[in-house]
Amino acid sequence: KQEVTQIPAALSVPEGENLVLNCSFTDSAIYNLQWFRQDPGKGLTSLLLIQSSQREQTSGRLNASLDKSSGRSTLYIAASQPGDSATYLCAVLNQAGTALIFGKGTTLSVSS
Amino acid sequence: GAVVSQHPSWVICKSGTSVKIECRSLDFQATTMFWYRQFPKQSLMLMATSNEGSKATYEQGVEKDKFLINHASLTLSTLTVTSAHPEDSSFYICSASGRTEPYEQYFGPGTRLTVT
Secondary structure, three states: OOOEEEEOOEEEEEOOOOEEEEEEEOOOOEEEEEEEEEOOOOOEEEEEEEEOOOOEEEEOOEEEEEEOOOOEEEEEEOOOOHHHOEEEEEEEEEOOOOOEEEOOOEEEEEEO | OOOEEEEOOEEEEOOOOOEEEEEEEOOOOOOEEEEEEEOOOOOEEEEEEEEOOOOOEEOOOOOOOOEEEEEEEOOEEEEEEOOOOHHHOEEEEEEEEOOOOOOOEEEOOOEEEEEO
16 A cells, blocks of 8 residues: 655745755555645645656756655755745655545745 | 636535535546545545546545535536534545546645534
């Protein structure tokens, strides 16, 4: 059974810092991996999607990498801003494309 | 990007009543829709998967007679919580996926259900 773990569970940083969020998964047979952002009481916003054949994806200040063989992904946020404060969720899609399994998330707080 | 809406965004109901939540894909045909539940400070838990015109597939431990899912068209799925109890209070989120790869799921904004 696929399990997704995110470390750390919470992170507080001052504005301007670069930071890394970690995600690991137990079954490397995945179709893709997605990083989401969730603000309190809100739905999910998709940040980056990495196909199983890809190594990384970039969008603005965000860079996500994927090492499928070792079951790891990282989300790199450059020059963090207070507006980046949110919970970041990692999720892997099974090979059949039918089930998206989520980690518990990393709650990020960026202080000004 | 694809847009998914949910209605209502929040609802309060009394114990024993039923509540229906709608999930709509606004600008694409969603062959598959997913329903998730999220408890405070917890991650999303998949409840069920529904394909248009078929019966939903429920995850282990989810009562199909309590959480009725209907996916009658390519743009609409509904979740009905029957005979609601306070422990059903939660944040319910739906997502929708199209026919083609990469099978990306697009999420709705969620519905906060409070059962008193």
